[in-house]
Amino acid sequence: xxxxxxxxxxxxxxxxxxxxxxxxxxxxxxxxxxxxxxxxxxxxxxxxxxxxxxxxxxxxxxxxxxxxxxxxxxxxxxxxxxxxxxxxxxxxxxxxxxxxxxxxxxxxxxxxxxxxxxxxxxxxxxxxxxxxxxxxxxxxxxxxxxxxxxxxxxxxxxxxxxxxxxxxxxxxxxxxxxxxxxxxxxxxxxxxxxxxxxxxxxxxxxxxxxxxxxxxxxxxxxxxxxxxxxxxxxxxxxxxxxxxxxxxxxxxxxxxxxxxxxxxxxxxxxxxxxxxxxxxxxxxxxxxxxxxxxxxxxxxx
Amino acid sequence: xxxxxxxxxxxxxxxxxxxxxxxxxxxxxxxxxxxxxxxxxxxxxxxxxxxxxxxxxxxxxxxxxxxxxxxxxxxxxxxxxxxxxxxxxxxxxxxxxxxxxxxxxxxxxxxxx
Numbered sequence: 001x002x003x004x005x006x007x008x009x010x011x012x013x014x015x016x017x018x019x020x021x022x023x024x025x026x027x028x029x030x031x032x033x034x035x036x037x038x039x040x041x042x043x044x045x046x047x048x049x050x051x052x053x054x055x056x057x058x059x060x061x062x063x064x065x066x067x068x069x070x071x072x073x074x075x076x077x078x079x080x081x082x083x084x085x086x087x088x089x090x091x092x093x094x095x096x097x098x099x100x101x102x103x104x105x106x107x108x109x110x111x112x113x114x115x116x117x118x119x120x121x122x123x124x125x126x127x128x129x130x131x132x133x134x135x136x137x138x139x140x141x142x143x144x145x146x147x148x149x150x151x152x153x154x155x156x157x158x159x160x161x162x163x164x165x166x167x168x169x170x171x172x173x174x175x176x177x178x179x180x181x182x183x184x185x186x187x188x189x190x191x192x193x194x195x196x197x198x199x200x201x202x203x204x205x206x207x208x209x210x211x212x213x214x215x216x217x218x219x220x221x222x223x224x225x226x227x228x229x230x231x232x233x234x235x236x237x238x239x240x241x242x243x244x245x246x247x248x249x250x251x252x253x254x255x256x257x258x259x260x261x262x263x264x265x266x267x268x269x270x271x272x273x274x275x276x277x278x279x280x281x282x283x284x285x286x287x288x289x290x291x292x293x294x295x296x297x298x299x300x301x
Numbered sequence: 302x303x304x305x306x307x308x309x310x311x312x313x314x315x316x317x318x319x320x321x322x323x324x325x326x327x328x329x330x331x332x333x334x335x336x337x338x339x340x341x342x343x344x345x346x347x348x349x350x351x352x353x354x355x356x357x358x359x360x361x362x363x364x365x366x367x368x369x370x371x372x373x374x375x376x377x378x379x380x381x382x383x384x385x386x387x388x389x390x391x392x393x394x395x396x397x398x399x400x401x402x403x404x405x406x407x408x409x410x411x412x413x414x
Contacts, residue, residue: 106408141412142387148395158401159412191407242339246356255359 087119092128092170099169099177100197101184102135107191108163114189115165122169125180131167138162174200305329305367314391317381323374326367333368337361 082088101118105111115132122129141159145152169177181196188194245251252258305325310316312324343349343357366372375386377393385394390406401409 140389142397144394144398146398156398157412158398158409159414160408160410162408246353246360255356255363 083120087116088123089119090123090126090128092130094171096201097168097170097199098172098174099181099199101167101169101181102195103132103165103167104162104193104195105191106160106162110189110191111163111165114192115167117187117189118167118184121183122167122180125176125183127169127172127176127180129167129169132165133168135164135166137164174198302367305365314378315381317376319383320376320378320381323376326372329365329367330370330373333364334370337364337368340364 103111103115103118112132119129119131139159139161141157143155143157146154146156169180177198184194246255302322302325305328306321307325307328310321312320314320340357340361344354344361346354374383375388375391376383377386377396378391379396379400380393382393382396386392387394387397390397390400392400397406400406402411
């Protein structure tokens, strides 16, 4: 399995470290071989030669070089040594997931470094962590015409790759997991997005009698629902108001009540403008049908 | 348009008469969306009387065209172009290409595979 990118960068930083201040006639390949044979703790006591090193650190470098023989044997603390090795993991007890932290970024370098940082923080907080699991990357592609006008045949492809890593915390207290997430957020790195799903397990039995808890739960639910309903009711209009918009003056004009045909059939005042034709039934044999038609006409009107 | 246009320009992107109009349409739609949805529901509810449904239909047709969601069009925020606009970047294709090549869009690079 290929080594992750952050290990390569750390190897590069080890190459840059040296015990004495920089000399112009230094041979690079000799020093690299020397550093490889030395133990990591002794080679890392000096400060790295970086453009970002502030003058006070450079002064420290000169001090170190003069006392280098005694400081070569100084052993770094275990936590500092562990920072240069792969992150330690705590063994899970039951394997039940408590938190799924997903890290997403457009670039791999800072994503892998941050995932590694999350793993180390989980170890020091005592959380059994699984990861970083690489989830499938998402590639979005767009093809655009190169010019701003015509020339459809010459186009250009662009893409955006989203890399994902998953860190899963198992068998931990939710408060500690919250602490870990807060720590990650406080030390968040640019270009890395985070999303966490938290899981909680609780027993089926209730602490006091079942009735007391149910009552308390129903009271809570009613209170919450009541709040929501009052909010909704304050926003909604009453049915009278809604109907008034359709029937009352001056809103009737909006839907054409005063139009040529007098609006839709059945509008107010329709009977005054139009008399329905009344059929006269003869008494002989049509008594039952008349009653039925009268009943039907009454129900329809 | 004059009745809905904001007294003070409240656009953050490229200022164009088309962008101003589209922005005004979006604000008016947002303000009248509940009323429109209520009328649409009234029209489509088959258990209501026919009279109410017809009235709602008429009232919906009388509403100003700026309240309709179909009038809204995604425009380029850099040039105001209405065609060839990518949703993820809110830019038209040429502006997207210029900014992508300049490195202004995070994560986007020239594809080669």
